[in-house]
Amino acid sequence: MEFESYRSELLGYCYRMLGSFHEAEDLVQETMLRAWQARDRYDGTRASVRTWLYRIATNACLTALERRARRPLPTGLGAPSDDPGAPLTPALDIPWLEPFPDARVDLEVRADLRLALVAAMQTLPARQRAVLLLREVLDFSAAEAAEQLGTTVAAVNSALQRARAALAGVGDIGGVTEPDDPQVRAVIQRYQRAFEAADVPALVRLLTDDAVLEMPPVPLWYRGSRDYGLFLRRVFEMRGTDWRVSCLTANGQPALAAYARQPGGGHRLHSLQVFTVSGGRVAHNVVFADPRVFEPFDLPTEISLDVSAQPR
Template sequence: MPRRSHVPGREPVQHDGRVDFEPYRGELTAFCYRMLGSVHEAEDLVQETLLRAWKARDRYDPARASVRTWLYRIATNVCLTALEGRGRRPLPSGLGAPSDSPEAPLTPALDVPWLEPFPDARFDVEARADLRLAWVAAVQVLPARQRAVLVLREVLAFSAAEVAAQLGTTVAAVNSALQRARAALADVRDAGAVVESDDPEVRAVVQRYVRAFEAADVPALVRLLADDAVLEMPPVPLWYRGSGDYGRFLERVFRMRGAGWGMREVTANGQPALAAYAPTPGGGYRRHSLQLFTVADGRITHNVVFADPRVLDAFELPGEIPAGGFRRER
């Protein structure tokens, strides 16, 4: 069951009169995820936040701030501490030029702390443009305090005075940091132009992709791509730009793994995604990867393929599916 997010303005109270912190877990996890780019770290930091809040519960003063504001102050400080001395979490496209060789070695870079997807089904948080993978990737470039100001002001709609109190700084400093953060993200593609995952046109594109992928029909897959579509595959630092190279890489995949894949539709970061299961010699399916799509103007413009088992575990996907397990879904 997903954890319910708190509705601002309604303070959950237990039968003994104490405030219940648990309903805030989902939205705090989304906040920490935006800050760190990792759902695993976000969950750990939210646990630390709630533990600190519980230990300090007798010192909480409702006359000074709502519980929600107080929790975000704790969570912000926890995140800033966690980010000290760290680099950003990138995607492969943020580290270098695209490859032009579909036969390039698929060697994972396990020393890179890659950006992770956000498993929507596990957390009851509002699907917003600021959970989009491209937006979270762009925010990772900002200094930690600018990142906090941007998320607290632009995403969570705290006032400049509230953010100043949360960060222990001045309103003028908050406004200056917000201005710099906005300027740094000015070139990020407008997330509002990206159609929602439950849009009928988007679903139709994804379902056509499913049928073509299961059939290993590369020409049909390429027809669903924008001309400049991007394919990247963390933890492999390799990525491709253009439907031609994308298609040639898929030909390699099917040559290596064969046809007869199974696909399950999920969502991640508020975007359409597919859990891909490769065929096994016994006729069943083994969990292979998560493909997270950006769809615009009826075409797939970006596909980030995550193959790290730890990332896939966060989506609570079965590792094996028996033969016939995808017949109902096709």
């Protein structure tokens, strides 16, 4: 019985459910193990292999979520800061939403992985989250979703209606911006050059007026090109003005890996920045600074040469 061909899409599903790439990998492995152990009891007359695997994965996710708090971004915890000089104290007790490395899954799996959408999904109760994903992202029928969740079609339809209403109340969760769109690529390339030059005025010109900057695990976030620019100026004052930047994608969005100059030479990985581009400008930048989130991206920790590349 073939299970491995479903690993990539199951990984995307578990990530959307949990908001953590590391936990999603663990649960997909658990799903595969459970399926292998139960393969002799699989009744192909009742459900396809894909439906059966999603039932196992859904149960594993729901069990995991009973023991975990939701994973937010800083924008989900309170109002923006108006102090660009505020202390940058990490909140390590908060299980932050993690980015998703696009290179680890097939192209078609990257749909609906946008950070804003995944963050909004984390506000839903776990079963509503599962119903929304099974019905609207994965296109399972109400009957199939009911089978996977061990409930009724009526309960699935009711949960889907509540989930839609809850997400409608979240506000703007960002439009789809393809990283390889020529306009998006041009904006990110200009941002890359300005960042490597530590050119704050040039960076600010690339922002929307109400651009958002957030930086988990620091719980601060800023709204508006003015405060965004003031904070970047502070970063360059603290970490120097010699940077190298590598382009990649995360969550189906353009991203940059930023390397700061080290006193002894070379550049060390400082942050992973995931962008939302709207109308030819940067509308949102989530700057991940926890070294643990870098691991799935297979990024070098230190570089000695220019690693700048075109977005993939």
